[in-house]
Amino acid sequence: MPSSQIDEPFEFDLNELLMRHSDFNKTAFPISYEPEEIVKVCRRVKAVMAEEPTLLEVSPPLVIVGDLHGQYQDLHRIFSCFSEGRVRGQQLQRFLFLGDYVDRGSNGLEVIMCLMIHKLAYPGMFNLLRGNHESALINRIYGFHDEMVQRFGSSLGEKLWNTLNETFTYFPLAALVHKKILCMHGGVGPALKSLEDIRNIERPLDDPNSNELSCALLWADPMRNSSGFTVNGVRGVSVYFGEDVVMKLCDKLKIDMIVRAHQVMQNGYSFFCQRKLVTIFSAPNYYPDKRNLGAVMKIEVDLRVGFILLQPTYKHQKGQRHFLEEFTKHNNDAEYANRIDPDRDLDQTTYEPTPTQNTTNTKSLRSKTANESGSSSSKRSK
Numbered sequence: 432m433p434s435s436q437i438d439e440p441f442e443f444d445l446n447e448l449l450m451r452h453s454d455f456n457k458t459a460f461p462i463s464y465e466p467e468e469i470v471k472v473c474r475r476v477k478a479v480m481a482e483e484p485t486l487l488e489v490s491p492p493l494v495i496v497g498d499l500h501g502q503y504q505d506l507h508r509i510f511s512c513f514s515e516g517r518v519r520g521q522q523l524q525r526f527l528f529l530g531d532y533v534d535r536g537s538n539g540l541e542v543i544m545c546l547m548i549h550k551l552a553y554p555g556m557f558n559l560l561r562g563n564h565e566s567a568l569i570n571r572i573y574g575f576h577d578e579m580v581q582r583f584g585s586s587l588g589e590k591l592w593n594t595l596n597e598t599f600t601y602f603p604l605a606a607l608v609h610k611k612i613l614c615m616h617g618g619v620g621p622a623l624k625s626l627e628d629i630r631n632i633e634r635p636l637d638d639p640n641s642n643e644l645s646c647a648l649l650w651a652d653p654m655r656n657s658s659g660f661t662v663n664g665v666r667g668v669s670v671y672f673g674e675d676v677v678m679k680l681c682d683k684l685k686i687d688m689i690v691r692a693h694q695v696m697q698n699g700y701s702f703f704c705q706r707k708l709v710t711i712f713s714a715p716n717y718y719p720d721k722r723n724l725g726a727v728m729k730i731e732v733d734l735r736v737g738f739i740l741l742q743p744t745y746k747h748q749k750g751q752r753h754f755l756e757e758f759t760k761h762n763n764d765a766e767y768a769n770r771i772d773p774d775r776d777l778d779q780t781t782y783e784p785t786p787t788q789n790t791t792n793t794k795s796l797r798s799k800t801a802n803e804s805g806s807s808s809s810k811r812s813k
């Protein structure tokens with residue numbers, strides 16, 4: 432494609448693009464894209480996001496979604512959980528996505544295009560934060576660059592990959608729900624003293640690791656039985672933060688709770704620090720040998736929170752009926768959790784990040800074995 436085409440004004444049929452991303456079972460997959468329409472969508476998303484603050488303000492009710500990592504079919508399963516009759520869930524709910532759309536899984540392009548197109552169609556209803564994988568330095572290595580080159584060839588693939596990464600530099604870094612629930616991909620760091628510190632981070636932000644606070648927002652992890660901040664030796668980036676940090680920060684920032692993603696949870700979500708922090712991971716079967724669940728969090732208008740769990744599904748279980756059966760079963764189990772009640776004992780299995788998605792390498796997993804997490808997952812269905 433000659434570069435002059437890339438510079439043309441961005442006119443495209445948004446409705447047609449929405450249709451192409453409307454329903455996994457009724458539309459072609461993988462989705463084919465004209466290179467120019469990727470460029471045009473990116474250009475318009477940049478313009479929309481340039482107007483948004485670095486700390487988004489979002490109102491309940493809404494659905495919060497954690498890591499997706501190129502699992503396009505699972506994104507549609509999430510949408511279908513909220514469908515009513517013929518109206519699809521993506522048209523009925525406000526969403527906040529916590530980042531890590533690309534890498535690891537094989538359909539990062541479908542995931543990010545679907546989300547960006549919905550952002551353009553419903554800007555107030557689709558809120559997209561940046562994850563640590565929405566950075567060229569990371570997604571060159573962990574899958575997205577390869578995906579783009581495989582689909583478009585090395586020269587055009589590289590060019591489109593660059594265009595998408597440039598768009599990521601405009602993505603907001605955190606969100607505040609009803610002034611009470613602070614959300615980000617990774618976590619918090621010592622540089623976070625007030626919410627203004629987040630608002631003051633300027634975008635476009637080329638390398639989030641160049642700024643201590645943006646680095647923590649995208650990379651940091653909570654650490655049980657620790658206090659203060661410690662070196663995040665496993666990731667080699669940013670910090671671990673202890674329960675005392677969460678307690679003090681909730682007090683200081685006058686917030687009730689922190690919601691973040693970034694770590695695989697066997698049951699899709701897990702509380703930390705007396706329910707002051709919750710991790711949500713929305714890519715079921717991210718570790719196929721662990722059969723981890725995915726979860727999304729629903730925040731009601733009165734700030735009650737609940738979780739919807741997604742079972743891993745397999746090729747032999749094709750079809751929406753299975754998804755709905757699984758969803759119904761697990762949604763009944765996932766009764767609404769009142770976050771004022773600190774007694775509920777939930778599974779706290781976490782997995783360390785791995786350099787590549789090598790599913791046979793279980794050395795990188797810590798905490799419990801698959802069997803142990805399996806039993807705790809059945810326990811919590813009470």
Ligand SMILES: [Mn+2]
Pocket residue numbers: 498531562563564616692693694
């Ligand atoms: Mn991450």
